[in-house]
Amino acid sequence: MKIAITGGIGSGKSTVAAILKEAGYPVASCDETYARLCEDAAFLRELKTLFPAAVEDEPLRLDRKALAAAVFSDEDARTRLNAFTHPRIMRAMFAETEGETIAFYEVPLLFESGLKGDFDQTVVVLRDRETRKRAAMARSGLSAEETEARMRAQTDYESADLSGCRILQNDGDLAALKEKTLRLAKELAGK
Numbered sequence: 001m002k003i004a005i006t007g008g009i010g011s012g013k014s015t016v017a018a019i020l021k022e023a024g025y026p027v028a029s030c031d032e033t034y035a036r037l038c039e040d041a042a043f044l045r046e047l048k049t050l051f052p053a054a055v056e057d058e059p060l061r062l063d064r065k066a067l068a069a070a071v072f073s074d075e076d077a078r079t080r081l082n083a084f085t086h087p088r089i090m091r092a093m094f095a096e097t098e099g100e101t102i103a104f105y106e107v108p109l110l111f112e113s114g115l116k117g118d119f120d121q122t123v124v125v126l127r128d129r130e131t132r133k134r135a136a137m138a139r140s141g142l143s144a145e146e147t148e149a150r151m152r153a154q155t156d157y158e159s160a161d162l163s164g165c166r167i168l169q170n171d172g173d174l175a176a177l178k179e180k181t182l183r184l185a186k187e188l189a190g191k
Helices: 013-022 030-037 041-050 064-071 075-096 128-142 144-153 172-190
Strands: 002-006 027-028 103-106 121-126 166-169
Touching: 002 013, 013 027, 013 103, 013 121, 013 172, 027 030, 027 075, 030 075, 030 103, 030 172, 041 075, 064 075, 121 172, 128 144
Parallel strands: 002 103, 002 121, 027 103, 121 166
Antiparallel strands: none
16 A cells, blocks of 8 residues: 655655654655655756756756756746656655555655555645744745745645545644554554
8 A cells, every 4th residue: 555645845744754664664755765866877967958057067966956946936847847857756766665565655746746646545744834834944944935935836735625635634742743643554554
């Protein structure tokens, strides 16, 4: 069973994934998989053909700020980047968990990428917008404007149709989130 974990920036997806991993569940992360791919020379050479200013030569290295500047201000550029990266990330994540009876996948842009159908279940981590914004800024060092741009580029979870999804409300402290996460994981695993 493949279970996606998604939610907006700052919602607590990574924390939920870490809780599940610590509990012994197989967990793959789009962000971690993407980071590994960004160390791969073949991947970077292909990416450079799409975004020349975002990949430095000798040695090949991704300039994350240049790539972010290119894609968060241009919808077409973001679409091209997602069309390039998402299939590669998904293949790598599914290969990572091959043979597991149940696995969780942290997928930030699940709805935006049209990937929901690749999973048996979807868990959406919800948190109020202002708390998400503060969490994202504290974690990443982004400005309020940069954080808002990323939030606008994502699904509006407050008004989205989440029917068929399992909702994990992140509205308490870490202990409460851990309890909710482990309870939901046991339900999903049929334990």
